[in-house]
Amino acid sequence: MNNAEPQNNPEGERLQKVMAAAGVASRxxxxxxxxAGRVQVNGVRVEGAGRRVLPTDLVSVDGKAIQLDTTKVYIMLNxxxxxxxxxxxxRGRPDLSRYTNEFEERLFNVGRLDVDTSGLLLLTNDGELAHVLAHPSFGVLKTYIAKVEGVMNQHTVNKLVGGIELEDGLIEADKARIIGTPSANETVVEVTLHSGRNRVxxxxLDAVGHPVIDLVRRQFGPLHLGSLAPDAMRDLTKAEVGELLTISRGGNVAPATGDEVPDENPSDD
Structure with missing residues (x-):
C-alpha cells in the first residue's frame, strides 16, 4: 500500500465537510x-488536515467505503x-414502476426476481454499483428460503452442494440446509449460491425431485430482508451502503456502458 499523501484536488471541498455531509459523523x-489516520482517499491514508476531495474520489473509513455523492439513492424492496x-x-403485468415512481430520481433494479418469487430486491440510481453487483462474474451471494414438495433428506442436501448437472451445465449451491418440515409432504430448505443463472x-430443486411451492430471497450480499413486510420499502442504512460500496469497489469487471441494468436480464432465482 502506498502511504504517500494522496494528490489534493484544489477544486474540491474539504474532506471533513464532505464526510459530515455524507452522514459519517459530525465535522x-x-x-x-x-x-488518527483512519481515513483513506483513493486507497491512500490521509494524515493531515486540509485535504480536498471531489465526488469522484473514493473515500473509506477503517477500510469501509462511504458514498460522497448525496444524490445516490439505495432502497431495499420486499x-x-x-x-x-x-x-x-x-405484457401489461404489474411491474416495479409502482415503486420507482414514488421517487424523483430515476431508479432501477439490481438483478431480478421471477414473477412468482418474492423477497429482497435492491433499487438504486447508482449505475456503477449496480453494474458490479449484477455482473455474472462477480457472483454476489444470495440466500433463498424455499418451501418444496416432499420430505427432503440430508443426502439430497449434499447433492445440492456437491453439484447438479442442469441443461446449461453443472451448478453447485454454496450452502444448503433443511430448516423444517411443516407437513408430511413439504420441506423448508435454505439455499445460498452465487450463480446468476435464470431460475436456477x-x-x-426440481432436478433433485423437490419442486418449489414458494420461494423467498432473504439475503443479497450483505443485505438482509429482516422484518421488512411484503410490498414495503426502506432506505438502506449508512452501514449497509458502506458494505455494498466496499464490495463493489473490489469488483474487477468492465466499466458500465450506461446508467441502467438492462430489463432483459434473466431472473436470478
Whole structure:
C-alpha cells in the first residue's frame, strides 16, 4: 500500500465537510478520524488536515467505503409475488414502476426476481454499483428460503452442494440446509449460491425431485430482508451502503456502458 499523501484536488471541498455531509459523523469527529489516520482517499491514508476531495474520489473509513455523492439513492424492496422485475412490462403485468415512481430520481433494479418469487430486491440510481453487483462474474451471494414438495433428506442436501448437472451445465449451491418440515409432504430448505443463472434455484430443486411451492430471497450480499413486510420499502442504512460500496469497489469487471441494468436480464432465482 502506498502511504504517500494522496494528490489534493484544489477544486474540491474539504474532506471533513464532505464526510459530515455524507452522514459519517459530525465535522469535528470527522477531523479526529482524519487526524488518527483512519481515513483513506483513493486507497491512500490521509494524515493531515486540509485535504480536498471531489465526488469522484473514493473515500473509506477503517477500510469501509462511504458514498460522497448525496444524490445516490439505495432502497431495499420486499418484492411480492405477481410483480415483474422490470421497470416496464410489455405484457401489461404489474411491474416495479409502482415503486420507482414514488421517487424523483430515476431508479432501477439490481438483478431480478421471477414473477412468482418474492423477497429482497435492491433499487438504486447508482449505475456503477449496480453494474458490479449484477455482473455474472462477480457472483454476489444470495440466500433463498424455499418451501418444496416432499420430505427432503440430508443426502439430497449434499447433492445440492456437491453439484447438479442442469441443461446449461453443472451448478453447485454454496450452502444448503433443511430448516423444517411443516407437513408430511413439504420441506423448508435454505439455499445460498452465487450463480446468476435464470431460475436456477427452482431448477436445482426440481432436478433433485423437490419442486418449489414458494420461494423467498432473504439475503443479497450483505443485505438482509429482516422484518421488512411484503410490498414495503426502506432506505438502506449508512452501514449497509458502506458494505455494498466496499464490495463493489473490489469488483474487477468492465466499466458500465450506461446508467441502467438492462430489463432483459434473466431472473436470478
Amino acid at each position: 469535528r469527529v470527522c477531523e479526529d478520524l482524519i487526524a 418484492k411480492p409475488t405477481g410483480i415483474v422485475s422490470s421497470l416496464r412490462d410489455n 434455484v427452482r431448477r436445482m
